[in-house]
């Protein structure tokens with residue numbers, strides 16, 4: 001049997017899709033950006049760290065076809081997920097481009113049937129940090145940033161290693177909105193973005209360094225992220241700053257957890273993820289912040305020798 005013939009037969013069993021992607025005029029989400037691709041990275045919600053569907057693309061494509069064919073609309077019973085794959089994950093369109101939840105309310109006339117896989121409310125509650133950041137953006141910046149994902153299929157789009165937008169969202173919605181605004185709606189492909197903004201090829205963890213970059217951009221604008229020499233200078237500065245903080249910090253096991261302090265969230269991420277400070281009291285954290293803010297200003301005034309800012 002030829003491959004074409006077998007896929008025709010398989011498609012006969014795929015139920016008629018119901019709309020799941022946002023209606024025209026409604027907000028674009030990171031989960032369902034358009035009619036060519038969707039994200040299914042968090043299905044099922046419990047899986048090994050660093051697991052990515054794209055590593056098992058062919059096997060999963062077969063499972064998705066089987067799930068979609070076997071799915072019975074109108075079922076109510078609970079059938080818990082066993083192993084690493086959810087029986088309710090399937091194809092949502094005839095062309096098999098969109099992958100998502102067959103129990104989602106968008107597929108079932110508004111009725112949420114996701115309880116049927118036995119995860120309680122976990123499926124309907126779950127939203128990743130990147131999707132949350134994306135929701136903070138207005139419509140135009142969302143469109144601007146989604147250009148980085150043009151041409152990706154659902155497997156590549158769902159992969160944090162392949163889809164560059166996941167990494168970019170780690171820098172935070174505020175910075176992304178600022179860059180989109182500075183670009184004035186001009187269209188930027190993945191390649192032209194990498195060429196225009198060489199800073200973002202840095203191996204530094206975006207979430208850990210978002211506070212520092214945001215402070216610099218607030219003072220000097222997004223132009224510094226375009227400058228070729230900035231990335232290297234920033235990485236050297238970042239190492240120097242961590243050494244300065246270490247000299248001024250004493251660990252106290254009874255201090256509150258860093259993430260619980262009522263201070264700027266991005267600064268707390270910097271303390272935790274870049275400086276490795278997991279416990280600190282407010283007074284000490286404020287002292288660290290003073291050092292960081294002062295060093296940022298100094299770097300922009302003197303560290304950027306020959307820099308065009």
Ligand code: SF4
Pocket residue numbers: 030031039040041042043126127128129130131
């Ligand atoms: S991993 Fe994030 S973007 Fe992807 S489906 Fe889950 S919540 Fe949406």
Ligand code: SF4
Pocket residue numbers: 042043044045086087088089090100101102103104114117123124
């Ligand atoms: S029930 Fe739906 S949302 Fe939950 S893991 Fe399965 S496919 Fe994903």
